[in-house]
Amino acid sequence: MTTAFSGVNVLDFCWVAIGPMTTRYLADFGANVIRIESIKRIDTIRTATPLKDNQPGINNSAYFANYNGGKQSMALNMGNPKAREIARELVEWADIVTENFTPGIMERWGLDYQNLKKIKPDIIMFSASMQGRGGPFSNHPGFGPVLTALSSHTNLTGWPDRVPTSPYGAYTDFLLPRLAVAAIGAALDHKQRTGAGTYLDMSQLEGSLYFVADALMNFSGNGKVDVRNGNKHPTFAPHNAYPCKGDDRWCTIVCMDDAQWQSLCNIMDRKDLIKDPLFSDTQSRKVNEEELDRILSKWTSGIDPFHLMDQCQRHGIPAGVVQTCEDLFDDPQLKDRQHFVFLDHKIIGRHAYDGCCFQLSESPASYKPAPLLGEHTSWVCKEILGLNEKEIRDLVEAEVLI
Amino acid sequence: MLSNYRVLDLSDERGILSGKILGDLGADVLAIEPPWGNSARRQGPFYQEIPDPEKSLFWAFFATNKRSVTINLETSKGKKLLCKLIQKSHFLIESFRPGYMNDLGFSYDEVRKINPSIIMVSISAFGQKGPYSKYEATDLTGMALSGMMYLTGDVDRPPVRVSSPQFWSAGGASGAAGAMIANHYRLKTGNGQFVDVSCQQSIARALSHAPQIWDLEKYNMKRQGPYRPVGQVNLRINWECADGYVNFIQPGGHTGGLSMQNLSNWMDEKQMGAEVLRTTRWGEIGFGRLSKELLDKMTPPLEKFFKTMPKSELAQGAIERRILLFPVNDTKDVFNHPQLLARDFFKEVTIDKQTSKLKIPGPFITGTGSPPRSLKRAPTIGEHNLEVYGEIGLTASEINRLAEESVI
Numbered sequence: 001m002t003t004a005f006s007g008v009n010v011l012d013f014c015w016v017a018i019g020p021m022t023t024r025y026l027a028d029f030g031a032n033v034i035r036i037e038s039i040k041r042i043d044t045i046r047t048a049t050p051l052k053d054n055q056p057g058i059n060n061s062a063y064f065a066n067y068n069g070g071k072q073s074m075a076l077n078m079g080n081p082k083a084r085e086i087a088r089e090l091v092e093w094a095d096i097v098t099e100n101f102t103p104g105i106m107e108r109w110g111l112d113y114q115n116l117k118k119i120k121p122d123i124i125m126f127s128a129s130m131q132g133r134g135g136p137f138s139n140h141p142g143f144g145p146v147l148t149a150l151s152s153h154t155n156l157t158g159w160p161d162r163v164p165t166s167p168y169g170a171y172t173d174f175l176l177p178r179l180a181v182a183a184i185g186a187a188l189d190h191k192q193r194t195g196a197g198t199y200l201d202m203s204q205l206e207g208s209l210y211f212v213a214d215a216l217m218n219f220s221g222n223g224k225v226d227v228r229n230g231n232k233h234p235t236f237a238p239h240n241a242y243p244c245k246g247d248d249r250w251c252t253i254v255c256m257d258d259a260q261w262q263s264l265c266n267i268m269d270r271k272d273l274i275k276d277p278l279f280s281d282t283q284s285r286k287v288n289e290e291e292l293d294r295i296l297s298k299w300t301s302g303i304d305p306f307h308l309m310d311q312c313q314r315h316g317i318p319a320g321v322v323q324t325c326e327d328l329f330d331d332p333q334l335k336d337r338q339h340f341v342f343l344d345h346k347i348i349g350r351h352a353y354d355g356c357c358f359q360l361s362e363s364p365a366s367y368k369p370a371p372l373l374g375e376h377t378s379w380v381c382k383e384i385l386g387l388n389e390k391e392i393r394d395l396v397e398a399e400v401l402i
Numbered sequence: 403m404l405s406n407y408r409v410l411d412l413s414d415e416r417g418i419l420s421g422k423i424l425g426d427l428g429a430d431v432l433a434i435e436p437p438w439g440n441s442a443r444r445q446g447p448f449y450q451e452i453p454d455p456e457k458s459l460f461w462a463f464f465a466t467n468k469r470s471v472t473i474n475l476e477t478s479k480g481k482k483l484l485c486k487l488i489q490k491s492h493f494l495i496e497s498f499r500p501g502y503m504n505d506l507g508f509s510y511d512e513v514r515k516i517n518p519s520i521i522m523v524s525i526s527a528f529g530q531k532g533p534y535s536k537y538e539a540t541d542l543t544g545m546a547l548s549g550m551m552y553l554t555g556d557v558d559r560p561p562v563r564v565s566s567p568q569f570w571s572a573g574g575a576s577g578a579a580g581a582m583i584a585n586h587y588r589l590k591t592g593n594g595q596f597v598d599v600s601c602q603q604s605i606a607r608a609l610s611h612a613p614q615i616w617d618l619e620k621y622n623m624k625r626q627g628p629y630r631p632v633g634q635v636n637l638r639i640n641w642e643c644a645d646g647y648v649n650f651i652q653p654g655g656h657t658g659g660l661s662m663q664n665l666s667n668w669m670d671e672k673q674m675g676a677e678v679l680r681t682t683r684w685g686e687i688g689f690g691r692l693s694k695e696l697l698d699k700m701t702p703p704l705e706k707f708f709k710t711m712p713k714s715e716l717a718q719g720a721i722e723r724r725i726l727l728f729p730v731n732d733t734k735d736v737f738n739h740p741q742l743l744a745r746d747f748f749k750e751v752t753i754d755k756q757t758s759k760l761k762i763p764g765p766f767i768t769g770t771g772s773p774p775r776s777l778k779r780a781p782t783i784g785e786h787n788l789e790v791y792g793e794i795g796l797t798a799s800e801i802n803r804l805a806e807e808s809v810i
Contacts (some may be wrong), residue, residue, distance in 0.1 A: 002587070002590060002591060004583045004584065004587040004589075005583070005586060008586075017610075018443065022803065025579060025583070029583050029586075030714045032718075038472070048611065049611065049615065049621050050611065050614050050615045050617070050618035051616070051618075052427055055617070062611070062614040062617065062618050063563075063610075063611035065614075065615055066611070066614055074535060074762060079672060087592075098626040101642055113770070114476050129437050130747050131425060131741045132741070132768070134744065134745055135740070135741040135745045136721070136740050136744055137721060137741040138741070139403045139483065139659055139722075140721055141724070142726055142728060143727065145639055145649065145651075146521065146649055146728045147442070147724075148730050149428075149640070149648075149649035149730045149731065150729065150731055150736075150739065151731070152565070152731045152733050152735070152736050152800055153564060153565040154565075154647075154649070154730050154772055155646075155647070155730050155731060155732045155733075156565035156566060156733075157554065157562060157563075157564050157565050157702050158555065158556065158562060158627070158628075159526065159556065159559060159562070162556060162627075163627075163628045163640050163641075163642060163647060164449060164628065164640055164647060164730060165554060165555055165556055165562065165625070165627045165640075166554075166630070166639055166640060166649075167550075167554050167565065168550065168553035168554045168565040168610060168612070168623075169553075169608070169609065169610030169611075170610065171608060171610075171747065173603075174607060174608035174609075174610070175571075175572055175575055175608055176574035176575075176581075178574055178576050178578060178579040178764050179578070179579075179605075179767070180767075181576075181579040181583065182422060182423050182424070182427065182578040182579050182581070182582045183427060183458075183580065183766075183767045184582075185425040185579070185581075185582025185583060185585055186403040186404050186428070186582060187403060188403065188586055189404065189582075189586070190403040190404075190586060192589055193406065198403070198482045198769060198770065199769040199770045200571045200767055200768075200769040201767065201768045201769045202766070202767050203741075203745065203747075203768075205739075205741070205742070206742070206745070206747050206766055208765075209747075209764075210419070210567075210571070210575075210737065210763065210764070210766055211566070211568060211571050211572075212462050212565050212566050212711050212733075213463045213464070213564050213566075213568070213763055214445070214446075214447060214463070214638050215464075215565070215566045215733050216732070216733050216736060216737075216763055217447060217459035217460065217463050217652075217762070218446075218447035218733070219733040219734055219736075219737065219761045220459070220737070220761045221447065221450070221459045221462070221753065221760050221764065222447060222449070222450065222451060222459075223451045224447070225732050226566075226716070226732075226733055229543060229557075229564075229735055230560075230562055231560070231562055231563055233542070234446070239542060240542075240560070240597065241542075241546065241560040241561055241562075242560075243560070248624070250546070250552075250553070250560055250561055251546070252542045252543045252545075252546040253543075254540045254542055254543060256540070264688070285733060304758075304806075313538060316538060317538065318538035318539055318540045318542075318543045319538075319543055320537075320539070320542075320543030320544065320545075320546040320547040321546060321547060322546040322551050322552045322561050323547055323548070323549050323551070323552060324552050325552075325609070325612050325613045325615065325616035325621055325622055325623060326616050326620075327549070328549045328606060328613060328616075329613070329616065329617070331547070332532070332533045332534070333529070333533055333534035333535070333602065334602070334603065334606065336529075336531070336532035336533060336593075337529050337532060337600055337603060337699035338583045339603050339606060339616075340613070348618075351614070351617055352613060352614060352617040354606070354607045354613065355514065356603075356604070357572075357599065357600055357603035357604040357606075358574045358577065358580035358589075358594055358597050358598060358599040358600070358603075358604075359529070359577045359597070359598045360580060360583065360596075360597055361592075361595045361596040361597075361598070362584075362587060362594075362595035362596075363583075363584070363587040363591055363595065369408065
């Protein structure tokens with residue numbers, strides 16, 4: 001079967017999260033992705049938890065595996081000048097070169113776009129960096145959660161009377177790969193039509209701002225600085241997470257109109273509230289939100305969260321259980337969509353990969369496990385570079401292919 | 403890059419980001435609105451807080467780089483008009499509740515009969531089929547069911563959502579990626595296809611390693627407020643400063659050690675140094691291996707120091723001294739962030755024909771061969787009716803008649 005990206009060759013220098021997740025979309029849809037890695041400069045998430053049997057080891061991380069399924073791994077020690085020569089040969093093979101190092105590293109290796117173009121004029125290069133190339137903060141290093149801080153997501157998350165909480169993980173790093181894939185797809189289209197290559201430079205900070213655009217526009221248009229406000233909505237109430245039966249169990253419930261509120265009163269068996277002037281319309285429910293939340297919490301705290309969601313949904317009221325990761329694995333909708341895909345990894349064994357968040361009817365995604373470090377070095381050397389066994393052995397001994 | 407393509411964007415406030423991304427990449431995106439305006443125009447915030455469909459600041463961002471065409475899809479003439487547009491377009495994006503396009507007579511099976519090479523993208527909360535596909539969803543209930551909320555918030559309070567509404571935007575971004583993957587398949591085969599996006603999956607795929615931790619260790623990760631587990635310890639990441647908060651983390655390891663040493667030196671310069679910071683050999687502490695005892699001792703002097711300066715001063719000092727400290731920006735700070743200014747990220751556009759210029763974020767990517775970084779302001783309702791209907795072959799009098807009959 002023809003896949004969307006079959007025949008597209010990707011030379012992948014990406015590491016950690018945003019880059020590898022981008023190239024995993026390409027691999028899932030059929031591209032040949034060769035990851036360049038080295039034991040000399042190990043991708044930090046190769047050592048990140050969770051690990052097989054909780055044991056350290058460069059091939060033991062399921063975190064790494066999840067972002068690198070379907071790729072091939074070539075061990076190439078880019079600190080060695082011979083390795084950089086080999087990388088340049090691989091550029092001739094590639095349609096796309098991807099990387100997300102701190103700006104300056106690809107330049108140091110002679111693999112920046114200007115140099116790649118000399119090797120292959122129609123090459124597409126994709127770079128992602130924290131704050132983009134050029135500008136005073138281009139080279140400032142940092143860890144994942146920094147971007148939610150810089151982009152104002154952190155400041156808008158949590159409670160007004162407390163220090164802001166941070167969205168879990170390097171949150172925006174996991175959304176931006178979709179913008180990256182759209183841009184790479186556009187560059188491939190452009191190349192097919194015009195024969196011209198493209199350089200794409202993504203600032204992770206700038207992309208993150210697309211996901212907080214309405215709050216930015218409120219400042220831009222009205223000079224208003226939005227503040228974090230728990231789970232409250234500017235107009236509607238109830239609009240919160242309510243405690244349920246069980247340890248740390250919650251269900252969200254939202255009423256956006258009188259009909260939904262009246263249905264909720266019926267489910268609660270509190271028809272008296274329908275006529276209560278404190279809650280009779282959207283405005284009064286918002287004004288008396290605290291009292292409303294108290295009444296609701298008292299009712300919900302004895303109910304199983306899934307039962308509560310089911311009851312609300314049957315009556316057309318938006319409700320959703322605050323699901324734990326365990327719940328996600330049992331979620332009937334996610335099961336129906338085959339969200340988690342179980343694949344056999346050579347070291348980790350059978351474990352869960354995230355499936356694609358969109359389904360294509362004619363050229364669906366297909367999934368393969370992640371490679372061990374350097375698993376395909378010899379294959380790449382023989383099939384793409386045309387080296388023989390002895391040449392490969394010599395390069396391993398010279399610490400080029402490690 | 404995508405200037406050869408026409409996109410019919412039927413999406414409302416839920417799927418609106420998809421077309422915006424394709425528009426940023428150069429496609430001709432037609433926002434198809436009912437004659438009374440897209441419901442996204444009723445989304446706040448509103449310019450000068452006037453709740454007018456032509457003053458929505460939400461629309462002003464998400465409809466940049468789009469043209470507006472009106473059609474009443476619930477009339478038979480309106481449906482014919484949409485058929486005509488489908489024949490002349492390459493993508494169709496919609497985000498109605500599952501089933502609505504079918505009710506209108508525009509399920510994918512119908513759409514492909516009109517144009518077999520079109521790519522149709524449907525963005526919905528949970529996907530077009532399955533047990534939850536008809537569930538009511540809002541940003542809050544969606545973030546809850548996707549697993550993100552359980553992981554976010556303070557330990558002693560209920561879980562919280564993330565910043566501004568995320569759920570639909572995450573799906574919108576997925577839709578753009580799916581559209582361009584399908585496009586590459588079409589380049590090879592000539593065939594269109596159907597792209598079915600789930601917003602729930604779009605957020606569930608943004609949970610870092612938490613699902614894999616459940617899978618391997620059968621442990622449910624939990625919310626940790628302004629702290630972050632790194633290796634064996636829980637590290638504070640958000641700290642109070644003179645005028646707000648800064649993000650600072652000391653995870654150990656090489657980069658972290660250097661950063662901490664530099665911060666300690668800076669505190670000494672300001673006569674706010676501490677013995678424990680000065681004497682600890684930071685370079686020798688492995689990543690995520692700070693002892694609880696050390697953390698307890700080092701925290702008070704850091705807290706005291708950060709409170710003496712505003713975030714901008716701390717951030718500037720951190721840049722100069724290579725310290726892993728960053729401002730926790732509010733939305734105002736974002737507009738003054740030196741890096742964004744240096745890269746000329748914000749563009750000035752009007753939000754309708756009259757208002758003065760406003761700063762708008764974008765586009766999201768730069769480079770050579772990519773579109774120039776200019777934004778076209780969001781259109782008013784039906785602003786491009788004459789232009790677009792002319793392009794597909796309607797005469798001025800035909801267009802007038804459709805307007806009189808309230809079809810457009």
